[in-house]
Amino acid sequence: MRRRSYEEPIPISELKLDLSSVDVPVIRNIVSRGFNKNQLLILKEIRCNIGRSLTSILRDASRRYGIPLSTLKLNAKILKDLNILKVDNGGSRGVYLTPLGEFVCELLGITSYGREFSVDPKLIQSLNEKASLVRKHVLEMMAEAGSGHVGASLSVVDVLVALYFAKMRYDPKNPSWPLRDRLILSEGHAAPALYAVLALAGFIPTSELYKLRDINNYLSGHPEIIIPGVDMVSGSLGQGLSVGCGMALALKRDGINSKVYVILGDGELDEGQVWEAALTASKYKLNNLVAIVDRNRYQQGGPTEHIKPLEPLAMKWIAFGWHVIEVNGHDFRELLRALNEVDYVMDKPSAIIAHTIKGKGYPPAEGNNDYHNKPISKDELRLWGFK
């Protein structure tokens, strides 16, 4: 993920290194070739200076970067002719980007949302420790229960740990606190990871974890609303984002400044209802809604790109009107930076595509789809040094 200060122009060569999928960098490269350095600079300055007049933005830029004002003016005119920016003559809006301009900027990764962001190394270390502990719990829970989805439960751990221990607002003593941030695990089969995180966060006693899927216990195979800390049921794929839309809408209209995070599996994106919700969220400009895609590239029957190709995935979300960030879903620095960035998005929902490894942290399951929902035995765990 690229982040830079807005004091320097973005070299075109860097614009195409952003995304890890094949198609988006290509498209991005082609689109960026249509613009020269100065035009990209103007786009970036406009995105960062809402409501100012074109002349004052250009004059500032000219002074700061040592580019003749006339050159910038000429390039601004070209952008105007391309219907990428508009000038509100005499109005209060100053210069602004047209919907086409917004789309182009999102496509090129030129956003005003980036802020310098530093993370305390101690926090990263503590998150890493928590994630290892959660993974250990997840494996032991599943060995105890004799069934469960190992792959996704391990790939999503770091996303959950980042959210619960460095981002979200909640009160384990009062799970239904109205001002809390909400989390919907739309890929409900990763429930063991959620339960282990909820236990670590103080919602449920750790001893309960080992009663996963037991008839006398409430920790069901997929999340149920009676479990303390669980904000919504799931298990049937594709439904969480719609629910997230409803939550985000009601919170917004109540003036509650809480965020709704929805974690989706990538295989889950095959479901049409996800895209119904993607349209709804962008219609209502739900900037308090964040979709996080656990992009581990596998679903039950094999690689996502064989079953039903999703790429260019980032492009799809951008086209649906979302702000998109791609990160390494096992790197807390990147995850936290992205979770921070989405707080600055004012006019649209955000999607974080977290590139992950299925089965991460358990060597025989890493990237091995045989472990999608393969039972693991206690002996097998001991063999790999767990427990």
Place this chain on the structure above:
Amino acid sequence: MRWVLSKLITELGFKRSDLYVVDADSSMSAMLTSFSENFPERYVNVGISEQGLVGVAVGIASCGKKVVICTYSMFLMRAWEQLRNLVGRTRLDVKIVGTHSGISSYGDGPSHQCIEDVALMRVIPGMKVFVPADSIALRCCFEDIIDSEGPTYIRVGRDEDERVYSECSCRLGVANVIKDGGDVAIIASGGMVAEALKAANELKRLGIDAAVIDSHTIKPIDRDTILKYAMKTGAVVTAEEHSIYGGLGSAVAELLVNEYPVPIAFVGIKDAFGKSARNLSDLRRYLGLTSSDIVNAVRKVVSRR
């Protein structure tokens, strides 16, 4: 029916500040303008996407709101699984209004005629099912339904074909005995209540004294009233604008088989789809949903007693 519904919703909107209406660009949308104009912040139109609609409604309800879903009953059924897994499993305060139900969209043909919804809603644990016979019955119980806890399915037709009531006399959960009688009990719901009353008049001429019961609350069904009349008359005919599989008839039969078996006959749609028709009565005749179908059923069931 739809206009009354829209008026009721707007009235309640003024009374309750926590009432949301969620809509999937159905023909109700135009009729809901009074609500959406008065309370734009509590009206949500998700476009033609029923599955997303149910999800959004559940999300809003989870924030402590009362939510009314309003769209075509037929197309809401494509979100049955969402109704089961999101509304059913959470038991949140979502009231589902299915419009254009039964054969009330007679012109549009089988794609729009929803004759399975009662069965589909009845099987969802915790889901209540309410089928008003006319707009007065709807007005009578609507506020109680909104005030009640948990999900309810409200089945309404497109337009009101015939008035049954002149004043509000229905109570939620209690079957309404419109006409007393000792020879047979006709238990009807929705648009078939009016047909049952006509049938009772014809039967009088044949010397059969029929009771007519409007069982508007199909789930939970009014056990006491139905058992009382089964014992009193010893013969039951059910009548509904619905498939004979899983609807009111099945609900009544499930009760009587267990508690007090009597001969019973079902008037309903017999394993068939509807059909396009220029008016409702043509379609009623085609599907066997007229008062004379009820009369025939009564004569058969009485002879079996």
